[in-house]
Amino acid sequence: MPHSVASEDSPASHKDDEVLPDAPNAAEKNGDDVAEKATAGVKLEDMFNDEDDDDDEFPTSSTPVETKTQPTDAPGPPPVQVDTETMLAFYHRLFPFRYLFQWLNHGIVPSPDFGNREFALTLQNDAYLRYQSYSTADLFRKDILKMNPARFEIGPVYNRNPRDRKTLGAGQLKPLAKELVFDIDLTDYDDIRTCCTKANICEKCWAFVTMAIKVVDAALRQDFGFEHILWVYSGRRGAHAWVCDPRARNLPDDRRRAVANYLDLVRGGTQSGKRVNLKRPLHPHMNRSLEILKPYFAQTTLVDQDTFEGSEQAQRLLSLLPDKGLNESLRKKWESAPDRSSTNKWADIDALAKTRNSSTLNPAELRHAKQDIVLEYTYPRLDSEVSKKMIHLLKSPFVIHPGTGRVCVPIDMRSVDQFDPLSVPNVTQLLSEIDSWDAEHPRNGTTEGPDAEGSVPNDSDARGSRKLQDYEKTSLKPYIDYFRSFIAGLLKEERNGKRERNDDVPEVKTESMEF
Known part of the structure; x- marks a missing residue:
């Protein structure tokens, strides 16, 4: 081959398709161990100056x-x-x-x-x-x-x-x-x-x-x-x-x-309840992250992946909403239209919330829940x-x-x-x-x-x-x-x-x- 180069001390062949971990174990073949115990953590409050943030209305x-x-x-x-x-x-x-x-x-x-x-x-x-x-x-x-x-x-x-x-x-x-x-x-x-x-x-x-x-x-x-x-x-x-x-x-x-x-x-598995639990008002980092991630949620999660189209993820979505009455109405609507897209299901949340006269439905809690959902499905x-x-x-x-x-x-x-x-x-x-x-x-x-x-x-x-x-x-x-x-x-x-x-x-x- 024109690009070949003679090898010095050519090693043995390897498994071409083997996927090696990006971070091998710290132990060497001869048993040397360089792992050290981590020192005590520091408080994040000492590293950042938190500022009051505005919890703007979450867009549709x-x-x-x-x-x-x-x-x-x-x-x-x-x-x-x-x-x-x-x-x-x-x-x-x-x-x-x-x-x-x-x-x-x-x-x-x-x-x-x-x-x-x-x-x-x-x-x-x-x-x-x-x-x-x-x-x-x-x-x-x-x-x-x-x-x-x-x-x-x-x-x-x-x-x-x-x-x-x-x-x-x-x-x-x-x-x-x-x-x-x-x-x-x-x-x-x-x-x-x-x-x-x-x-x-x-x-x-x-x-x-x-x-x-x-x-x-x-x-x-x-x-x-x-x-x-x-x-x-x-x-x-x-x-x-x-x-x-x-x-x-x-x-x-x-x-x-x-x-x-x-x-x-994003912590825990999909079976462990909410994986994102944020306090309000949101930290400036979370507000900024939401602004970056909302367009991706609209395109990647709702359209490209159509994540909530299947019944399992649709049920997961319902479990992350705060109002039982709203959840039941959404479940009935989606069961009557099993092929309903994720984009339509996401829009249904606000549409049905506006038509309900429920004393238990808190608009702020619903908005916060939707923010947490966006972060669960898009945050790094x-x-x-x-x-x-x-x-x-x-x-x-x-x-x-x-x-x-x-x-x-x-x-x-x-x-x-x-x-x-x-x-x-x-x-x-x-x-x-x-x-x-x-x-x-x-x-x-x-x-x-x-x-x-x-x-x-x-x-x-x-x-x-x-x-x-x-x-x-x-x-x-x-x-x-x-x-x-x-x-x-x-x-x-x-x-x-x-x-x-x-x-x-x-x-x-x-x-x-x-x-």
Whole structure:
């Protein structure tokens, strides 16, 4: 094959379609255990200033839909088989090692931020290697090319080199910093999505991920003041957030747990009664989330998923309403029209409530119940355990998902509504794009380097003065370009922060000494 690359120490074959968890168990094969007990939690009141909010009237189902049209519920293409040779070619020609180094190193000159960072490699034969570390980008790239892992994950920065853990005394290796991370997985929506189940996804149910990203991103920026948030497609059915601000990276576990709890709303199973129980007046975060989510409820829940069309979910909807008389009237109406759509059933709630002369029907309680229902069916369902501990490992951006062959690419928040997971390039496609480009441009030659080496970023590169990097010949280019711009913003703050810290140091005046 034109894109093949000779392998060093080629490992054994692997199960191409195996779905590995995004966060492996903390225990290594040799039995080392790095789990630490979480410290006591902090009060959220100490972290936020609550403001009085206005509990506006909840709009009807005629709320204008602001989301894009969802044209299909097809589960997407079949899994792509990624063999070891193809995986090695991807690492050799396309993986952005230099940029990943600069992202985690928080600068261009190697530092302990990268050198003491843990990496965990899943090899092609399913062997799992933890506590790997690298002092430079070149050593990192060399080891990945030698090991040719199916994937690798990123852990915390330790106080010592994690490779030395066996020579250190008990409790001497301690995590110091790590990005605050969040995990959204569509399998957590299986009880309310009707188009797909398990690992399958489509544009209709991907809307749940889109709305979750918007709500979480808004909270992290507006309520916590974080700025450098990298969203990454997981490669199959979810998304990850990496909050990279220095303040976020240095949060201890109790504060991470407090942030995760702040964003945790939908609790319990469908058989446990109400899963959303909010006090009034609503917290500003909930008011803002409702404004984001109401259009999605009108389109995704009522139309695309038609969630309440079936009898089980219709009964679930009735159980969440506060007035028994209204519930009985709705039940009779829906039983007489078993094919009634979710949109019509939702509209029936207000229509029948207006015709009833019931002393028990409280309009405010009904409005609040409807708000809680919208949140139960649209609010982010996060795997909060991922966020609560610094030692948690999370899959690296730009690795290949072994079950789909797709690259775990960044998601640009400026166009999050247009992000289509089914159009994300897979590794075979990318290597073919390089071959096609080279065939069409024989005079331009090809780039020997596998990744975009050099400082971050230089958008003024003259295309006529240098050979193109291989990634620039492919549909991976916009994703790496976005990653470069994200890193540039992060490094700028790192430089400014160091400058401000140096400016804060009082000037030390030296006086002559006489002997």
